[in-house]
Amino acid sequence: MFYGAVVIAPVFQSVNYSFYDWNGVTAARWVGVQNYVSFFTDPALSAALGHVLVLVVFFAVLPIVLGLISAGLLGRGRVTGAAVYRWLLFLPQVLTTVVVAVIWKRIYGPDGPLNEALRAVGLGHLAVNWLGDFTWALPALGLIGTWSGLGFCMVLFVAGVSAIPNELYEAARIDGCGAVAEFFHITLPGLRGQLAVALTLTITSALRAFDLVWITTQGGPGTATTTPALLLYQKAFENPNVGQAAAIGVVMALMCLAIALIITRSVEAKD
Amino acid sequence: MAIRKRLLAAVAVAAPLALLLSACAPGAVSTQPNKQPTSVSKNIASEGDVTLKMLDTFQGGDSTWVNAVIKQFEAKYPNVKISRTTQNFDQVMSTLNLRLADPNGPDIATVNNGWQSEGTLAQAGLILNLDKYASLYGWKSEIPATMQRELEFTPDGKQMGSGSLYAVPTARSSLIGLYYDKGILDSLGLPVPQTLADFEADCAKIKAAGKVPIVYGSEDKGPNTAILLAVQDLYGTAQNIGDFVYSKNGSSGKIADTGIVQAAQTVKKWADAGWLTPNYAGIQYADAVNAFQSGKGAFRFEYTGTFSFTPAQQQSFGYVQLPQVADPSTVVGTGSPSANLAISAKSKHPDAAAAFLDFIAGKEAAQLGVDQGDLPLLHSGLSVPSNNPEFATEVAGQNALDKDNGYVPYFDWSTPTMLDTLGTQLQLLLAGRATPDQLAQAAQQDYDKFQTQQKNG
Numbered sequence: 001m002f003y004g005a006v007v008i009a010p011v012f013q014s015v016n017y018s019f020y021d022w023n024g025v026t027a028a029r030w031v032g033v034q035n036y037v038s039f040f041t042d043p044a045l046s047a048a049l050g051h052v053l054v055l056v057v058f059f060a061v062l063p064i065v066l067g068l069i070s071a072g073l074l075g076r077g078r079v080t081g082a083a084v085y086r087w088l089l090f091l092p093q094v095l096t097t098v099v100v101a102v103i104w105k106r107i108y109g110p111d112g113p114l115n116e117a118l119r120a121v122g123l124g125h126l127a128v129n130w131l132g133d134f135t136w137a138l139p140a141l142g143l144i145g146t147w148s149g150l151g152f153c154m155v156l157f158v159a160g161v162s163a164i165p166n167e168l169y170e171a172a173r174i175d176g177c178g179a180v181a182e183f184f185h186i187t188l189p190g191l192r193g194q195l196a197v198a199l200t201l202t203i204t205s206a207l208r209a210f211d212l213v214w215i216t217t218q219g220g221p222g223t224a225t226t227t228p229a230l231l232l233y234q235k236a237f238e239n240p241n242v243g244q245a246a247a248i249g250v251v252m253a254l255m256c257l258a259i260a261l262i263i264t265r266s267v268e269a270k271d
Numbered sequence: 272m273a274i275r276k277r278l279l280a281a282v283a284v285a286a287p288l289a290l291l292l293s294a295c296a297p298g299a300v301s302t303q304p305n306k307q308p309t310s311v312s313k314n315i316a317s318e319g320d321v322t323l324k325m326l327d328t329f330q331g332g333d334s335t336w337v338n339a340v341i342k343q344f345e346a347k348y349p350n351v352k353i354s355r356t357t358q359n360f361d362q363v364m365s366t367l368n369l370r371l372a373d374p375n376g377p378d379i380a381t382v383n384n385g386w387q388s389e390g391t392l393a394q395a396g397l398i399l400n401l402d403k404y405a406s407l408y409g410w411k412s413e414i415p416a417t418m419q420r421e422l423e424f425t426p427d428g429k430q431m432g433s434g435s436l437y438a439v440p441t442a443r444s445s446l447i448g449l450y451y452d453k454g455i456l457d458s459l460g461l462p463v464p465q466t467l468a469d470f471e472a473d474c475a476k477i478k479a480a481g482k483v484p485i486v487y488g489s490e491d492k493g494p495n496t497a498i499l500l501a502v503q504d505l506y507g508t509a510q511n512i513g514d515f516v517y518s519k520n521g522s523s524g525k526i527a528d529t530g531i532v533q534a535a536q537t538v539k540k541w542a543d544a545g546w547l548t549p550n551y552a553g554i555q556y557a558d559a560v561n562a563f564q565s566g567k568g569a570f571r572f573e574y575t576g577t578f579s580f581t582p583a584q585q586q587s588f589g590y591v592q593l594p595q596v597a598d599p600s601t602v603v604g605t606g607s608p609s610a611n612l613a614i615s616a617k618s619k620h621p622d623a624a625a626a627f628l629d630f631i632a633g634k635e636a637a638q639l640g641v642d643q644g645d646l647p648l649l650h651s652g653l654s655v656p657s658n659n660p661e662f663a664t665e666v667a668g669q670n671a672l673d674k675d676n677g678y679v680p681y682f683d684w685s686t687p688t689m690l691d692t693l694g695t696q697l698q699l700l701l702a703g704r705a706t707p708d709q710l711a712q713a714a715q716q717d718y719d720k721f722q723t724q725q726k727n728g
Contacts, residue, residue: 021724025395026428029727066640110550132490132552134702220492221552221698224704237365239387239687 011253017246023242035247045248048226051138052207055227058142059149059206064198066146067153068191071161072183074154086158090151097148101215104144105131110217131217137224144212149205153198160194161187196267204256228252304428305435306396306616311403311625314346322352322625326370326377328360328610332579332643336443340636344627351623353379364388371615378618379627381610382438384421385431385516385684386721389613393437394428398613401436404625408448409619410439410632412647417509417678420517421607431684431724432517438606439628442637443463444648446575446592447501447605448668454587455482455569463589467505467596469543473569474546483568484546488554489701492694499697500682501572502537504603505596506530512603512679518722526715535700542701552702564588565726575646575665576609585644592668602671606678608648686721689714 018035022028039045070089074082092100107114108130115127130140144174168186177185210229213219219226228248282321315321329337334357341353356377364383370376371392382389382398392398411419418440425434427652449470451463455479459480464470474484489495503512507530513519541547548554548568563571564578580588595601614624614629630636637647638654644662646669647653655666672678683690696713699705705713 023391025372025391025397105555108553110553129550129553132550132554134704215492218492220490220695221702222695234691238361239691240368240391 014246014249017242018244018250020243022240022242024236024242028243031243035244036251037245038244039251044223044226044229045228048228048231052209052227053224054138055142055145055206055209056203058139059145059209059253060198060199060202062142062146062204063149064154064195066150068188070150070154071157071191072179072187074158081177086155089154092148093151093155095148097211098215099146100144104147108140132221134221134224137217137221141213141216141225142210145206145209149202152217153202156194156198157191157208160191164190192267195264200260200263203259207252207256207259216217274553284494292625302398304394305400305426306398307400308403308621312406312622313407313626315623315626316350320350320352321620322354323379323618323620323624323627324356324362324364324377325353325379325383325627326356326358326367327379327612328363329357329381332645333443333576333609336640336645337631339639340631343635343639344630347630348626350621351626353627368392368395368397371617374617376615376617377561378615378620378624379612380615382613384438384529384607384611384681385482385687387684387687389422389438389596389611390424390428390431390706391614391687395423397616398437399616399621400426401439401614401625401628404621404628405436408625408629410436410629413632414440415649415673415676415678417513417676418608418648419515421680422611430512430518432519438613439632440648441610441612441631442633442648442650442702443609443640444575444646444669445609446646446665446669446672447504447572448575448590448592448665449501450563450571450573451589451591452563452566452569452587453589454566463591464593465591466599467502470570470593474541474544474624477569478544478546478680484549484570485541485548485615486559486563487547487551487553487560487572488556488562489698490554491556492698493690495697496683496690496693497574498538498572499531499693500605501593503530503534503682504605504679505593506533506537506638507603507679508595509603509675509677509679512682515718516680516682516685518685518718518725524718524722525598526711526718531682531714532707532711535697535710538697539700539707552698576693580644581663582658585659588661589664590661590668591664592671601677602675603677603679604668604672605681606669607681609645686717688717688721692717 017028019030019032020028021031021034039049070085074085106112109115110129110132114130118124118127128136130136164186168190169182172182172186208229209227210233213225213227213230214233217225219230229252232245232248232252234239235248327337335395337355341355345351346355360383363381364387367380367382367388368391371380380398382392389398393400401410403408419436420432422438422440423434424431424437439609449464453463455477456463459476459482461470461473464473477484485498487498507528511528512530515524515526518524542551548559548562551559556560559571560573560577562568563573564580564584575590578588592602592604595603612628614621614628632649632654634650637650641653641655643645644656644659646665655663683693692714693710696705696710700707700710
């Protein structure tokens with residue numbers, strides 16, 4: 001009952017709102033699917049969806065690939081100081097996004113450590129305003145996501161690797177597999193479950209990206225880094241257009257649901 | 272079996288959904304505009320013990336000022352207590368609509384001018400129409416007409432700039448103008464600019480001397496527009512800017528008349544000449560404010576009340592309200608009360624609340640502000656501290672505006688989204704991704720869209 005009251009009822013309410021033109025206080029006006037149509041007609045919204053696709057690469061694809069590599073390296077062999085690496089890489093995961101965003105805002109600043117470092121090694125011509133540059137702002141944001149997502153993926157995969165029976169690896173070695181073949185034939189298939197979890201969580205976190213963007217760029221420069229969640233916030237609270245905000249929320253929820261379904265289905269199908 | 276389960280689940284989801292969709296439109300309950308108190312009175316003492324809840328955005332020095340004002344008010348009306356809740360501007364603005372809809376919400380609240388806040392609340396009948404109190408306390412004769420216009424909405428809540436008063440200004444003002452660092456100007460032997468041409472001549476020389484002429488950071492949308500609005504006031508006439516913002520019937524509603532294109536061209540020209548702080552695109556607002564105050568550049572366009580100068584800095588910084596380019600004898604500037612207070616339509620003690628609104632707009636309150644170096648509003652003949660030359664220049668700027676009645680409303684009040692639109696477009700303009708005309712077009716589009724909505728709504 002409680003769950004129904006605090007989760008399910010608001011969901012229906014949002015769906016309901018999304019069919020209205022409403023500023024939050026005065027009488028609402030029924031507009032049918034107009035708020036959904038604007039996903040195709042409003043360039044700001046479609047641009048935001050495009051940005052999210054880029055973020056998915058940085059938030060999901062990169063951390064998972066890097067996580068797999070580091071799990072391959074840290075998981076099996078006896079690397080000196082493996083625990084220290086693990087601890088260091090997991091650190092971003094326990095930091096609040098706000099803290100992460102503030103730290104990186106400094107790092108990316110015009111005279112921040114990143115540009116200072118570039119200048120120090122004679123690459124001063126590469127130093128740009130990372131978060132203020134139309135080309136670089138989105139990738140720069142994405143890299144923050146990669147940095148904070150990596151630890152999570154790695155810990156997940158390292159745990160997964162340690163659950164793979166040793167016999168499999170021994171058998172593989174007897175069959176003459178090298179480290180690379182071992183990774184592709186045993187480690188990767190053995191991590192399918194963890195991969196599904198990592199993919200679902202990281203992709204949805206890319207779709208929901210708000211706090212990081214809000215604190216670092218507010219969607220700027222121009223509209224180079226807007227995300228649907230950012231527009232949702234602006235439309236729900238800053239410049240009340242609650243119906244449109246609700247429509248964005250509903251579409252985001254459906255996308256997250258669809259992605260989760262596709263991923264779990266494809267993992268189940270192989271089992 | 273599995274299919275049947277899913278079917279059931281689908282029905283379970285769809286049934287209440289269909290019910291809800293057919294049932295209710297949100298927010299349709301009791302939203303008639305033009306809420307008025309039935310009878311008004313100055314007799315506060317007869318109300319017994321009253322506690323007024325106030326939700327406000329006064330921070331820093333302003334907060335000290337408000338506390339001093341409340342203390343004097345409570346001394347004057349011993350049966351009234353005011354309990355303040357202070358939050359930053361964004362927090363209050365994003366929750367104000369809901370808080371005022373709450374029967375136990377605040378009695379008094381700061382509302383922002385324009386459609387983002389006051390207009391919407393007036394339209395929804397969440398704040399009181401203050402006309403009866405205005406005649407009771409004589410506000411209409413005390414508050415300058417241009418400033419009243421900033422706070423008026425028609426009874427149906429559809430038009431700004433005429434109709435009834437829905438909020439009262441506090442006795443503190445906020446302008447946009449040009450700050451200068453006299454230390455830097457003196458070291459290069461440059462005069463304090465009195466016109467835009469002077470200013471540009473100074474900038475060229477400061478640049479040649481290897482210093483930063485204009486301290487600027489454009490990373491934060493919103494505050495980055497102060498420079499644009501300040502320059503706009505040098506080109507557009509007060510009449511045209513006002514009519515555009517208030518979307519006055521009969522005004523052309525053409526943004527090209529407001530000087531915004533010339534302003535955008537000018538700012539872009541300065542950026543191309545290298546007069547802005549290097550790497551301004553990556554500099555945050557707060558960092559730019561700090562940079563100017565710590566002597567990293569000669570000029571900065573800024574809202575008054577933003578800087579808090581130390582006694583030493585008060586000797587070396589100054590403020591000037593530049594006159595119009597076409598007619599240097601006229602001064603036009605963006606200016607408004609630093610805050611406006613409204614009374615909740617749900618307040619049980621509107622008379623006491625109105626008494627406070629009258630007090631905080633009064634001369635005693637203005638003097639309390641001046642005592643701590645903040646620009647007063649509505650009142651003259653206040654005693655200005657003599658050891659603060661910086662403040663004296665701000666007062667001079669304000670007097671120039673008073674003389675010509677040159678106040679124009681903040682341009683971004685014109686639509687709920689205008690500030691964001693301008694902030695975004697300015698970033699695009701400076702990066703060479705939009706022309707001054709495109710900036711104006713984007714703002715016009717924002718404006719037209721809102722006007723259509725107002726007509727349909």
